[in-house]
Amino acid sequence: MWRPLSGVVLTAALLTSCGGGDGANGSDDASTERGGGKGGSPVSLENCDGEKVAFEAPPSKIVTSNAAGLEILLRLGVGSKVIGTGFPPAKGALPDDLANQAAEVPVLGRTVIPKEKLLGSGADAYIETFRPARGAHVGPRPQEFRAAGIQVVQLRSTACAAGQTGPREDLSAVTEDIERLGTLTGASSRAREIVAGMKKTLDTVGERVDSVPEEKRPTYFVFDFDAGTKELTAVCGKQVANAVITLAGARNVFRDCDADYKKTGWEDVVDKNPDWIQLAVRNRGSEAANEKAFDEAERFLKSFPATRGLTAVRKDRLLRIRSERTSTPGVANAEAVEQIARTLYPDKFEDVR
Template sequence: MSRIWRPISGVVFAAGLLSTACSGGDGGGGADDASPARGGSGSSQVLVENCVGEKITFKAPPGKIVTSNAAGLEILLRLGAGPKVIGTGFPPAKGALPADLADQAAKVPVLGRTVIPKEKLLGSGADAYIETFRPTRGAHVGPRPEEFKAAGIQVVQLRSTACAAEQSGPRKDLSAVTEDIERMGTLTGTSERAREIVAGMQKTLNTVGERVAAVPEGQRPTYFVFDFDAGSKEPTAVCGKQVANAVITLAGARNIFRDCDADYMKTGWEDIVDKNPDWIQLAVRNRGSEKADDKAFDEAERFLKSFPATRGLTAVKEDKFLRIRSERTTTPGVANAETVERIARTLYPDKFEDVR
């Protein structure tokens, strides 16, 4: 394996093209990840901790928020904080959200179909910028810290993805994702709704956990996320530090790249052949319609069945494919828990016969 890399289309995108993770916010110490500041009576200050211990202070919950992509936007919409969102980049494609959320998302101004242009972001009037992925070190395509500060914008990161590189060992649960949801709830004054969302996710995860717990680790099927949009010439390994590893693990499977000490890395087909996965997820970005999605899934499957290096894989020969969009697995949100259940139901159908 070699360099760290992130897919570039849809919601999962090249971190090097994003704005810098650091903000010009005031520092704070000794606070929780997102909590009211310990100030005088009636204080409405909020402290938020980003990656590498960076603390951001808001004098009051931000009323104007821009999101870097659809992941952050969806979380805020589910929290009921949609009216606070004044712009987004990488907007959700048609069909990516439930109808009620899609209607709300359609009202959010699109500042960039992909990465938001620097001038639009700085001139947006936002108080906060929610960043899903941190840029690679040394990349400054977006605003620099001093430019964010001059514009009065503070950057808040979704730590489950932005801080993946700092975590120790593989990700085995969705605690970082649920913490992100709770942090966004604290930030936007919707903590009660955040707790409801997290409780719903945990209920789903508990149901799956009860059914797969008895399966010994060594007997759990191996699983490969084939990120078709990331390129087939030099495939991408979705590694242990990525949210997807937690999704796969909780579903009762073993990510073939769980020991890869990164979130993503480029690898070679020979490595995948050596690992010979039992199941393969055909991961494609939302194309905007069910028909277009199906076409992309078909293309990914045809590639694996025709490519000399992969047509002999166990999963390919036995048609053990799961058609699940990339966003539901690799970016933080409620869909992660739903995907855990979907994978588990596919791998262990007999364990879910009594559950609708």
């Protein structure tokens, strides 16, 4: 299932559309990788709709729409290029070394960055994790970005998800995003190191769960607690989380819906009666606050008449995994694959710490 791009394959694949490679081209510039931020080769990228985005040199002033793009850039070692972010990472969301760097990045918006702040930020690149739904005029329009001298670079694993064909069953789109941002910022060698680390984790899991027949794999439901308990938001086959679930050796009960997300009701979940349920809550800023939110989600499932009889609830098969680790692109996706697989198949990991 794993299909990482090597440095050679990356060059050939970078100009393909959403359904294929990662849509960027360029080459490493040593001075940029050392943090110089100026000079370097021209870089060309392709967004979800095929729009070409070209830079004469790696951008040196970057704004990220949320913590996902910010974390990738920090892991690439180019945090000094980031001049602002929206949806900043909550306390405890990042390892200490990255958290300290993230704390130095100006917060332009606790949620969506106000249009005026974004356009006036002085950025030359804006990393967009999720693009607005069709017809929703949230944030600047393309012509406003152009007038401000800002080029939009989309994380294709999430921004392009709704337009892809078929369910997402591996993390190649995520690793391609990491390599694209590496190419964009002149940090390709570091990007390849990150991808290699993710591959090692996924290979370890694959060696243990790939032999499990499809029909014997447990069913799995992502309970997005923060999205509401009356009308549910189901994670469908085109979302990154579906790949995480699949690689971990489980079957997403909503994998067949032709979207990244869809609204549904409890009657649909009850009908599917999942073997395992992920209590997906967004980071609250501390371990204690997160545990409190997980507790609330669990209490709801165990007290709500429609859900307390579900197999996963009766057997306490409830995984506490934050939403961001499965639904937004990054290194945490591979870590979540291992966490889920170890929980579902503990006997297969007895020889691995």
